[in-house]
Amino acid sequence: MSVLDTTDALDVAGYAAAVRRSLADLGPEQVDDLTDDLEADLAEALDDERHVAHGRGVLEQFGPPEEYAAELRAAAGLAPASAAARAGLPLGDPVADARRLGRWALRRLRALAWWPPVESFLVALRPVWWLLRGWVVYQLVAIMSGVSGWLPHNLPAFLVLVGCVVLSVQWGRGAWFRSSRVAWIATTANVVAVVAVVPLLGSAQDWLGDRETVYDAYLAGALGNGDPETIVRDRAVDGVVVDGMQVSNLFVYDAEGNPLTDVQVYDDRGRPVRTTFDNGFEQYWFPEATEPWSFVSRVDSDGRARWNVYPLQGAPTSEFTYDDEGLQVLPAGSSATTPPWPFAKAPALDAAPEAAIGAEGPVPSPTSTP
Structure with a gap:
């Protein structure tokens, strides 16, 4: 089966695109080298009155694009395309393979009647994913650094989060990571973010649940309509x-x-x-x-x-x-020590007087006169 969807009114641009799709397993740089100025060469051949097939269609003159692509391979001394490559399946460089697999799956989805409106909705949500992807990458960096928390608690961590978000948004906009030499970094980060987003959001929900419960209990005590000494959590917390x-x-x-x-x-x-x-x-x-x-x-x-x-x-x-x-x-020659104390000396305590339960403020001495 030809990689072309229709051959009734095939123009030069469509034929050249089909040839490039047949060479997709070679990688973008090599495809560009083989098909540089392909459209101009095809158009010139079609207009050449000396050509035997002058006046005939592009398919009649040049044959199926797969065969034309095979001739380009042979002229460059390259091996013929494998069965997987001819079927449009990915093969070769992992990053290029992932992209080709995505394009192949997208072509199959677009053939389904229900997919176009879903795709339009997802495209509209791309900026949200860019932000979420930056947060996920920050969370992974924080976990590897031994830091926990839904959001950063200090300036260095905040700057790391901002940097991850900026990198994610700029890549999503197509402004950065366009070179094939560094594109694999962004693609790898995207795949890792897709895999990690669900468990990270689950852990963030647990953390937010704990924080909200503690805050509610503290607020209830501060307003005088609850017990500030008792904090009820949604789940048990060690420590x-x-x-x-x-x-x-x-x-x-x-x-x-x-x-x-x-x-x-x-x-x-x-x-x-x-x-x-x-x-x-x-x-x-x-x-x-x-x-x-x-x-x-x-x-x-x-x-x-x-x-x-x-x-x-x-x-x-x-x-x-x-x-x-x-x-x-700890290696030999090193020993464990006590971390810095919060303060060198705490306030001293007086002799414990008898005090009423719930008394607030200074408790009078037993010898004092009312």
């Missing part, structure tokens, strides 16, 4: 949460306000209270830190790892190496 933000470490001070170390923390049921559940694989930023930290566990007398001993100790992530099992470890 310690303060004001809706999950914390990575705990710092304990005694009654005199002095910092304490090696403090084991348990909840009311005797369960270890943990702030991290990554077993040392994640990275954590501290205020005014120049690089993230990673934590290590403590070992009890039974040789078991303990992650509820505070403050958690660790070191800047750049100091860690990996052992033979792929675990992150």
Whole structure:
């Protein structure tokens, strides 16, 4: 079957396009080299009165475009097209193959009556996809960097998000990534974004659900029509949460306000209270830190790892190496230290007076006179 849809009134441009489709498995640059000025050559041959077939149609004069394409291949010393290439299926360079497969699938869809209005609707939504694609790429970069969150929380992360969105929009508009040397980067990013968009949107929905629930509970307490001490979540969350933000470490001070170390923390049921559940694989930023930290566990007398001993100790992530099992470890000569404390000394506590439940403000001393 010819790659032409109709041969009744075939012009030079249509014939040249059909020849190029027959050569599509060679790649765009090689096709351009073989068919450079093809339209002009065909038109000149048709107008040449000395030609035996002068005055006849383009098909009658040059034969099927597939055969013409085969002659171009042979003249250039190239192997004949395979059966897959003759059928219009992709073969060769992965990026070019993906594009040809997309064009082949699109041609089949356009032959269906229900597809044109769907295609028009999807084309109108392309700018939305450009923005979403930039966000998805940012999320993947953030995950690989050990950062989590639906939106950036600092200026560097925000700039990365803006950069991903700009690159995505400019590529969608056809302004950037037009060279065949770099087009594979954008095509790969697009494929990865298509695969990752659904799970990332699912995780974003979970994160937003938690944030909205915490905010509602806080707002209810602030307005005086709820309990600000009780926060009900839609799903269980591991770790310690303060004001809706999950914390990575705990710092304990005694009654005199002095910092304490090696403090084991348990909840009311005797369960270890943990702030991290990554077993040392994640990275954590501290205020005014120049690089993230990673934590290590403590070992009890039974040789078991303990992650509820505070403050958690660790070191800047750049100091860690990996052992033979792929675990992150501190090399010889380096030791875990305590991260910077939020403040050197906490306010000291007075002797505990008897106070009424729910009392607010300063509690009078037992020796004071009303």
